[in-house]
Amino acid sequence: MNHLQSEPLNIAALLDETNDPASGALVVFGGTVRNENEGRAVSGIDYTAHASLAEKTLAEIEQDTLRRFDILQCRIVHRTGDLSLQEFSVLVVVRAAHRAEAFDAARHAIDTLKQRTPIWKRERYTDGDSHYLEGVPIPHIQHPE
């Protein structure tokens, strides 16, 4: 089951994959490339990943979300490569019997992804400049420097 891909993300495919007759609620979160960040005009974002570690982490987040919430399905797929404005960078699909859990689970999944997954964003600006965005240190074994 893939969690990273370089091809454009496909919501319909994820809906088919997670189809569940016990589900009464579907929540889809989609992250898209925005045209502005911190006052700068953005032309696109380059996403890179440590592929094997990101695959492992996203699979863990799916399983963790399924354990924490009363939901039926959780699928996360992130795109890598050079994305243009409004392209989907990530999709989180959650199905549950009821909407409250579906919303909560989807938020948990995307919030956790952003704190743990080894994926990096280099923003490209309309003036030709580019810049790696500041991120969150992933939990690692503390070492006295």
Place this chain on the structure above:
Amino acid sequence: MHITVEFYGVLRQVMGTQDMALELFDSTVHEALQHLCQQQSQLSIHLPRVACAVDDEIVSREHRMPDGATLALIPPVSGGST
């Protein structure tokens, strides 16, 4: 012993490459990082916020790597805005 070091995110910019071969006397992650800082002093600024991974497992700086290991330097991941 020989290892390969992979750089991710902003570290690719800092080091000017995606990966590098290293020859080490000692096999710890700590020694590998010291070698790298000698080659590029700018790396040391980033290290307190960098996690290290060997074979898809986050490891400590005291971790001993096998010959031929791949050490990945994982800088802060892009949280983005909420």
